[in-house]
Amino acid sequence: MHDHTHDNDLSDVEARVKALETILVDKGLVDPAAIDVIIDTYANKVGPQNGAKVVARAWTNAAFAAALREDATATIAEMGFHGRQAEHMEVVWNGAGVHNLVVCTLCSCYPWAVLGLPPVWYKSPPYRSRAVSEPRAVLAEFGVVLPEETRVRVWDSTAEVRYLVIPERPTGTDGWSEDALAALVTRDSMIGTGLALAAAP
Amino acid sequence: MHDHTHDNDLSDVEARVKALETILVDKGLVDPAAIDVIIDTYANKVGPQNGAKVVARAWTNAAFAAALREDATATIAEMGFHGRQAEHMEVVWNGAGVHNLVVCTLCSCYPWAVLGLPPVWYKSPPYRSRAVSEPRAVLAEFGVVLPEETRVRVWDSTAEVRYLVIPERPTGTDGWSEDALAALVTRDSMIGTGLALAAAP
């Protein structure tokens, strides 16, 4: 079978990136050190650990949770997570018979400042095509099987609003610190393709 | 740009065809001489010259034209053109402010026994996608520009009915023989992406 899900010729694309950077730098349009900072930012600084802190605080702090419902963008920004691809945040809560799932069927919109850069599967046709039409089947491929009566609510981020799922808090975590709770919050649980980790027994 | 409209690796596909033929012949499932006959049939015997004869007769013989309207399949079969991919024929007439165009958006259905095998463009995404949604723009790419008031009627052959367009008879051909007229009938004029050739002055 010929399922070309990756670039046919890796050396070709590497050469093109290199050529374009050389040209843009020579033209005085791009500072190569700026690229280094961008890479360092998303490789090392911004990532799902940001969102996990938001979730842990929402679990433990009712005033913070209320503020998130009122103005998620400002409330998350106060934690230091704001800017590119998180300019307009909405937070959606799992629980009460509802499971939330986020997708961008039209491209790859994702809350960078809160979750970092999206994984490859999030940007790929299988997820983007099926998350809206057969979300339960997709969830099953992630190992998530929900009760039949749970409503699956899919958020297709077609505009500049970015979504953060607050997963259900695992049982047996009463009194845990925010840091300890944050360690249970996976990236996938904040997209909706996963659940928060269970507390170790 | 990376518009792979052809197979990436021709030697690969050649090898696969060869391997499959070898296997099927060894298994006693395919007679290689049968393949030769099929190739010879569509390369040398069946082609748009068949349809051109039907058109020329329709232009010159009112009883034949009436029979085509009544039962195109049987009437065309009487000329010796019948069988695979022409089991259910319909004939559609250009003229009286209507231009007909035939496409198969879902695959490559085409009246083999009447027109031979379809050209590559007929089976390719640009034609299949646009013939229904912007037929005039497609016709313009074939050099066919119709009067604004002409209705463009597109036949999408979604079932086993196959369509033959009878183009308008060129002016200045009164009294011409069927053979002489048939020489003016191009393949494209019977698909609807062309007109019959003008009579040489």
Added chain:
Amino acid sequence: MNGPHDLGGRDGFGPVRPEMDEPVFHAPWEGRALGLTLCAGALGHWTLDESRHARESLPPAFYLSASYYNIWLTALETLLETHGEVSAAERAQGAAQMPGHRQERKLAAQDVLGVLAQGGPVNRPPVAAARFQVGDQVRMRRGRQPGHTRLPAYAMDRVGEVCGVRGCHVFPDTNAQAAGEGPAWLYAVRFSGEELWGDGAEPGSEVILDAFEPYMTHA
């Protein structure tokens, strides 16, 4: 299924590129692939509808980039494997490891012209009266359907007028899945460009497609 084959009205494929004096085959392998497809089809393991479904089920990136004979060849490999005639291992080896199952159905060279001339008509005796007649306004079915269908996505949920009754034909949606021929009435249905494409339609255009009765309700 709303697969890569369902191309009507999709954007982005660029201009049509007709080829001057195009040959029937662009390389010898194309003719062999055509011949193999017809000869293997004559074994009777699958219907024409199932072979179409095998093609449209190929990976979209492949379907949209390969030549049509490569699409046929790849679907043929799938069909022969699914029906137990040629395994992937045999293809990889390029050699048969066991005899064919339906040798008695092998199409002999001397029978080819007769088989091609006969074709495979799909009209069948009516099983019930036709529910629609010429002039009826009809709305086409909508919604997801995972299997084979011959209702293009662009016509789903759109209203047209019946302009021809074609007779009772084998129903591809069932016939593709060995669920039987289930003959159904077939109609020609005319849609205005405006109905299909809204304000983006070319003025004075219309599309007529052949639609099976199960696709339609009275509008």
Added chain:
Amino acid sequence: MNGPHDLGGRDGFGPVRPEMDEPVFHAPWEGRALGLTLCAGALGHWTLDESRHARESLPPAFYLSASYYNIWLTALETLLETHGEVSAAERAQGAAQMPGHRQERKLAAQDVLGVLAQGGPVNRPPVAAARFQVGDQVRMRRGRQPGHTRLPAYAMDRVGEVCGVRGCHVFPDTNAQAAGEGPAWLYAVRFSGEELWGDGAEPGSEVILDAFEPYMTHA
């Protein structure tokens, strides 16, 4: 446009394949391609919407087979060429043949964190009262539109319920084509699975999308 990017509800792409312990970048060039895209975007030649349109206008077979950073890179090449900053000849040579036009907009390394932290909010002062409110039943626009739009094909002509009013945002359909920001009210609209997918819907599923006022009419 109904291009290769408009993937919601399309069949044939197979299972989702999550990667365990996926790295942020799979190769160094991916990071460079990301950085180049952000730095070139900072020159201000094009909007985010125009860059999305450049990506979705790539040939479908490429769009559906390339990695996402390759899609970005290829669209970036197109944008730089369209806006007169880097010609195809320069790319082929791998060398600049003339100086850049907007050197004064070059993003300096020391400004990167500030620019990322600031982002580019798209909310704008309302130009008129919102036409819809929470609870309204709305039908989404249908029909062909050749340019950029953020209304997915699967929602066209479908009826949903307004469940949120997001404020007035830059309208991508005009902003992608240098026709101006044309701010429009943005709503969250909820659709039942049955409304979108008919009998083929998974029970108990719904989709909420963000829809601009020009996409909607009262149902």
